[in-house]
Amino acid sequence: MLRVTKFRIYPTNEQRVHLAQSFGCCRFAWNYALNLTNETYKATGKGLNRFAIQKEITKLKKEHEWMSEPYSQCLQVVALNLSRAFINFFEKRASFPQFKSKHHKQSISYPQNVSVVEDGIKFPKMGVVYAKIHRPIEGTIRTVTVSMNCKGQYFASVLVDDGKDLPEKSGEGKAVGLDLGLTHFAITSDGSKFDNPRWIAKHERNLRAKQRRLSRRQKGSNNRNKTRKQVAGVHNKISRCREDFHHKLSRRIVDENQVIMVENLAVKNMVKNHCLAKAISQVGWGQFCTMLKYKAEWYGKVYLEVDRFFPSSKTCNVCLNQVRSLPLDVRSWRCQKCNTKHDRDINAAKNIRDEGLRILSSGTGEFAYCPDVRRDSRGRKKSTTSQPVG
Numbered sequence: 296m297l298r299v300t301k302f303r304i305y306p307t308n309e310q311r312v313h314l315a316q317s318f319g320c321c322r323f324a325w326n327y328a329l330n331l332t333n334e335t336y337k338a339t340g341k342g343l344n345r346f347a348i349q350k351e352i353t354k355l356k357k358e359h360e361w362m363s364e365p366y367s368q369c370l371q372v373v374a375l376n377l378s379r380a381f382i383n384f385f386e387k388r389a390s391f392p393q394f395k396s397k398h399h400k401q402s403i404s405y406p407q408n409v410s411v412v413e414d415g416i417k418f419p420k421m422g423v424v425y426a427k428i429h430r431p432i433e434g435t436i437r438t439v440t441v442s443m444n445c446k447g448q449y450f451a452s453v454l455v456d457d458g459k460d461l462p463e464k465s466g467e468g469k470a471v472g473l474d475l476g477l478t479h480f481a482i483t484s485d486g487s488k489f490d491n492p493r494w495i496a497k498h499e500r501n502l503r504a505k506q507r508r509l510s511r512r513q514k515g516s517n518n519r520n521k522t523r524k525q526v527a528g529v530h531n532k533i534s535r536c537r538e539d540f541h542h543k544l545s546r547r548i549v550d551e552n553q554v555i556m557v558e559n560l561a562v563k564n565m566v567k568n569h570c571l572a573k574a575i576s577q578v579g580w581g582q583f584c585t586m587l588k589y590k591a592e593w594y595g596k597v598y599l600e601v602d603r604f605f606p607s608s609k610t611c612n613v614c615l616n617q618v619r620s621l622p623l624d625v626r627s628w629r630c631q632k633c634n635t636k637h638d639r640d641i642n643a644a645k646n647i648r649d650e651g652l653r654i655l656s657s658g659t660g661e662f663a664y665c666p667d668v669r670r671d672s673r674g675r676k677k678s679t680t681s682q683p684v685g
């Protein structure tokens with residue numbers, strides 16, 4: 296089982312210089328290889344694979360003496376990461392690889408020869424960098440990535456393989472459906488609603504003042520640089536608050552349930568709606584679902600995403616009657632067939648849970664066709680049954 300632990304590290308001035316040079320060399324190698332791959336693709340219709348990139352980087356090292364400053368394996372990782380970035384792009388998991396800028400977050404990876412000692416982490420060519428080891432490292436260290444954020448803080452992410460297999464998955468136990476929203480961050484089929492903390496609203500005034508100050512600063516001046524760091528600091532604070540909230544809530548949901556169902560949200564498509572884009576981007580559903588998924592895997596629990604075309608809000612949970620339209624401002628409604636009063640979101644969460652359980656019991660990971668529930672007309676399937684079971 297692979298796990299990552301992130302430590303804040305405190306390099307000395309000398310170590311900072313070495314790191315700055317290493318960041319620079321790896322960034323240069325990345326940009327050079329990315330450009331070369333693009334050019335080669337334009338000329339021949341084929342890109343460069345990992346070994347071709349590796350060869351080019353070795354050539355680059357012979358041309359420039361300063362390229363021998365970083366630990367040689369760090370440069371090899373650049374070739375690996377770039378080829379993986381292209382694979383991720385072609386398999387539609389990621390966008391096209393971008394050039395790295397020296398003004399953004401910097402990072403390098405050490406694929407070997409790093410060890411965790413009592414009062415820090417020992418790197419090749421740099422020695423021990425002081426760190427507070429807040430969590431013991433159990434297992435073999437695979438890769439260590441050193442990064443520096445816009446505020447100039449340094450971190451080491453240690454990837455460890457503990458040699459154990461993931462526990463076997465079991466669907467036996469309590470199942471929960473989650474409806475993710477904007478008015479509430481998450482609503483469970485048990486009826487609990489978790490508020491959506493609006494961090495940005497809290498930090499927005501601060502952020503706006505600093506951004507205004509930044510816009511008045513002269514380009515390229517020291518003061519502009521300072522203010523840029525302050526703005527980065529506010530963004531950093533917001534993202535840490537969000538991460539903390541996601542960790543705590545996902546931990547709680549995974550602890551309390553055995554099977555977790557979430558509606559598969561096409562966040563990318565939703566962000567295209569300009570009115571909601573900002574609100575959707577800042578709640579961070581993607582990060583939350585990723586946390587639910589890996590935490591469920593650690594404990595042999597089941598995490599399942601339910602097809603988003605399934606009309607979870609508009610179907611009565613009791614009798615499966617489907618209402619024609621349900622405007623967003625209608626928070627509760629009464630089913631005409633069975634006369635049950637529904638809270639819009641709790642009903643949706645219950646439907647997600649039941650749909651997930653149906654998929655699980657049908658034994659396929661794919662969408663189970665169920666004649667009892669009519670598909671949304673916008674969906675891929677239209678039901679052939681004229682009347683839902685009443």
Ligand SMILES: [Zn+2]
Nearest residue numbers: 611614630633
């Ligand atoms: Zn009903």
